[in-house]
Amino acid sequence: METLSNLPPATPESVWAIMQESTLRSEQERKKFREEFEQSLKESREEFDQSLKKSREEFDKQTKAFREDLRKTEKMIEANRREIGGITHSNGEVAESYFINSFKKNPHFAGQDFQFLYDKKSCYSKELELQDEYDLILTNGSSIVIIEIKYKARKDDVEQVLKKAESFRKLLPTYKDFVVYLGLAGLHVYQNAENEAKKQGVAIIKQVGKTMMVNDKNLKVF
Numbered sequence: 001m002e003t004l005s006n007l008p009p010a011t012p013e014s015v016w017a018i019m020q021e022s023t024l025r026s027e028q029e030r031k032k033f034r035e036e037f038e039q040s041l042k043e044s045r046e047e048f049d050q051s052l053k054k055s056r057e058e059f060d061k062q063t064k065a066f067r068e069d070l071r072k073t074e075k076m077i078e079a080n081r082r083e084i085g086g087i088t089h090s091n092g093e094v095a096e097s098y099f100i101n102s103f104k105k106n107p108h109f110a111g112q113d114f115q116f117l118y119d120k121k122s123c124y125s126k127e128l129e130l131q132d133e134y135d136l137i138l139t140n141g142s143s144i145v146i147i148e149i150k151y152k153a154r155k156d157d158v159e160q161v162l163k164k165a166e167s168f169r170k171l172l173p174t175y176k177d178f179v180v181y182l183g184l185a186g187l188h189v190y191q192n193a194e195n196e197a198k199k200q201g202v203a204i205i206k207q208v209g210k211t212m213m214v215n216d217k218n219l220k221v222f
Contacts, residue, residue, distance in 0.1 A: 091151035096120075099149050099185045099205065100136055102212040107138060109145050109203070110181050110216050114138035123171040132167040136185075143179045144168070147205065153186030158196045165222035180222045183214070 100119045107114040116139045124131040138145040146168055148161045161184050168180065184197050185205035194215075197204045201220025206213055 092149075095151040095185070095187050096135060096149045098187065098207065099147070099212065103136065103138065103147075106212075109138055109183070109214060110143070110219055112140060112143055114140045114143070114145065116140070123168075125171050128170055130167060130170060132164065132171060134164060134168070139175075139178070143181065144175055145181045145183060147183040147185050150184070150186045151188070153184050153189040153193045153204075153206075155190065155192040155196045157184055157186075158193060158200055158202055161197075161202055162200060162222075181216075181219055182222055183216070 096119070100117070103109075104117060107117060118134070118137040118139075120133065120135065121137055122131070122133045134146055135149040136145075136147040138147070146161070146164045148157065148164060150157055161182050165180050165182055169176065181203065182201075183203040183205050184193070186193070187207050189204055189206045194204050198215075198218045201218055201222075203214060203216035203219055205215070
């Protein structure tokens, strides 16, 4: 074993050689570290790219499935809407048919007999830019009865009936000297609708058993 006393004396050349060897070793270590770091970075990027690709594929798959479910839901909603609309329209036609035919058999209202009946009468005035439709109109030489027909008569329908008198006066001035009565008919009439109709002087017409009943005790002239 060499001791410090046995080592050769340091010379500029030996010191320089040691420094060059140390520098070379450091460069080799730095190079190795850089290569290992770059390899690790490359592997991390590849792993990240794979993970990102997998996530995108899964997202696209879920998005496609969601859009497909959404299309199915929209189709189902549209089918239900058409079905409900068809049922509502059918129920309205049933109600109109019932009350129109009942008044054809017995055209009596407010203690008067009526000789003429008009159903689904549509009126339009270009000058007034006004249009309205009347489910059922009864008339004689001095009176007019305007009846709005619903499958289910609600409280809000009373306001709709009241507007019919106003539009009728404007659209058909020929009848300006006629007495106008209003009626709300429904195969089912909600109690609040019946109460509001009585309050406003609108007759309530409904089906009781197989008979049409007309409650015109609180009638007002419009």
